Amino acid sequence: MLEKTWRWFGGNDQISLGEIRQIGVEGIVTALHHIPNGEVWSCEEILKVKKNIEQHGMRWSVVESLPVHEEIKWGGPRRDQLIENYKQSIFNLGQCGIDTVCYNFMPVIDWIRTDLNHQLEGGGESLFFNFVDFIVFDRFILDRIGADEDYSAELVEQARERVQHMSNGDKDRLIDTIIIKTQGFIDGITAEDPQQAVALFKELLKQYDGIDEKALRFNLKYFLDAIIPAAEQAGIKLCIHPDDPPMKVLGLPRIVSSLSDIQWILNAVDHPANGLTFCAGSLSAGAHNDLTSIVNATAERIHFIHLRSTERCEGGDFYEAEHLKGSVDMPAIVKELLMEQDRRKSAGLVNWRMPMRVDHGHKLLTDYKKTYNPGYPLIGRLKGLAEIDGLQHGIAAMLWYKE
Template sequence: MALEKTWRWFGLKDSVKLSDLKQMGIEGVVTALHHIPNGEVWPVEEIMKVKNAIEAHGMRWSVVESLPVSEGIKTKSPDRPRLIRNYQESLRNLGKCGIDTVCYNFMPVLDWVRTDLHYTLPSGGEVMYFDFPTFVAFDAFILKRPGAENDYPADIVALAREKHASMTQEEAEKLAHNIIVVTQGFIDGVVDGSTPDYKKVFLKFIDTYKEIDRDRLRQHLADFLRDVVPVAEESGVNLCIHPDDPPFPVLGLPRIVSTKEDFEWIIQQVDSISNGLTFCTGSLSVRSSDKLVDIVKSVGHRIHFLHLRNNVLLPDGCFHEYGHIHGVVDMYAVMKALLEEQQRRVKEGRKDLRMPVRPDHGIKMLDDYAREANPGYPLIGRLKGLAELAGLEMGIERSMKDQQN
């Protein structure tokens, strides 16, 4: 038995082709219908086009990442009933097409956040960096969100003020554009890059959450789960929520998928195997790097999708990404816990044994500099990570078998 080796593919416009993935030993493709607007139904015909293209190369469409949860669902706007019906219909259509795993997130307005998309490591490779004071400078002094300075520690705000004072107008604009548009555009961000005053539009989205605190957002998630999990279960689909990235509040917005306790709360809302989790070491390790194995032991039975990568944690809430097996994450212990969970599933006779895993993000290196790619998704860096994770997995699995014999 082994974890299913998968790869995030962004469709026909991706510089990495399906034929490349087959050569790399990929078993399952992770992708989405990026051309379907948020909140609209995914038709069977469009799902099958992608599924057939993948299967023509001898692979399977392993995971949908993602079927976006519209802001109207998160805020419970007047349009919520229609958005829920469309989400339910998309799940039914995915089930009809044999797609059985759907990753989604419930992060308000902004998905994952980084302040530097080209941070250079001592090796010369590039990764993405989150500098907390720089982000606060963006929020309080560039975006100028009302009350922003009150949402962060005073010492971080002081550092942010200094950083903003040292920026040129061009640097400030580039920072805002990267955070709002560049990192979000390929994952169905709320602001289109063609919007002239994108910062103003972004502030309007944030303002829709002014009456929504952590408890209320949790209630909105619980209501969403009660509406969609039964449909997913009937359709043979497992939903798996992705943790917040980073796993702490930003922009004055609540975060509700950041800790082991959050995961435990989520799976308690609807008692169904279809109400599951995406286990992302990159996101979770920023806050709980020493508790990742505890998370697997606590909620491993509901983990349906694995994102594995590593970080280096720095002072003042800062961190940068760092490949896959080296960094703050004890990837050996994590991998061993995941393989033990897979063994439990075999003994229990469960059908969801594949446990698809993908190398999440990667170091930009070598030929990656001559290739177009979305932020965080270089070919060579991720392929290196895939090889490292596969080698680690094989060694642990062999050791476990030898101990049993």
């Protein structure tokens, strides 16, 4: 079976390691959230977390994430020193016995949603991306130069009409959702008020003036050329996370949004340590992506797996669906992943198991009594984990059943 892992946000997480162990989790996915982006992760700090996880009967399976500083992404003057710091963190993680590091190369903003409390028919709540609301944010709240050119005239007019009926509170909630709630708990902006958040966000966007897809790819390759040899020496597998959603946003370049993007990255530094975090949810938000084909084309370089599904709607909207429903053919994907894991085992690879975590989850039942990070409730993720685990056991029984 795929290794069952769970994202844990450290000591401030409202779900304890003891509780996570009770639900059958084998490995933890976490990071040193208290260390500022760009600083070195010391062995001392790494081992504190690792020891705590192991005392609860699990292992630290994947680092998610060792953040790539924005100056590395846009090529700032401190880039080389920041890369050296990153290399040292990689060496220290390897020395401490951790072998997989997930990272992303999304400029400024990580995953984007416009509503964190989308009501579902069954009574739960989901994360939702409304394309027109996002245009409201981009065109009429940020007032970004060039925003009109990125959308059809019809969509801009729909956004114009919508913003005219929004109260200041509605606009503040949209700002809070996009800039603060989905970013701040990882490595994002914190601000006293919405307008301050907007001002800070605009400053971050300015750093990417003149940076297009070609330039961002150059900067990623510059990073990988330096980091992959260090990762190989440290026994670390790096795995880049796809863009979420997989499309250009806010005028920023996005370079991990399709199979061709992924293949370019894997070929740019063609080494086993340069791999992919296969995120079914992120990739499935783009109708252009055939997820089974992506798995088949990149299987040997998939080092980490996020399993969730989105339901794509008309007009570019999407929401987080149940893990076995939505736009993702989850049985087909899990089958291909199990077959790849079996190939690794048969080839005699030492670390043949592929770590998998269910990503995001609906807010259900007692989840409403807690203030979990958006997308990371206990009951909703537990439901998804049970569904995915049952699915993989059923598929494995069918694949390898012997009379």
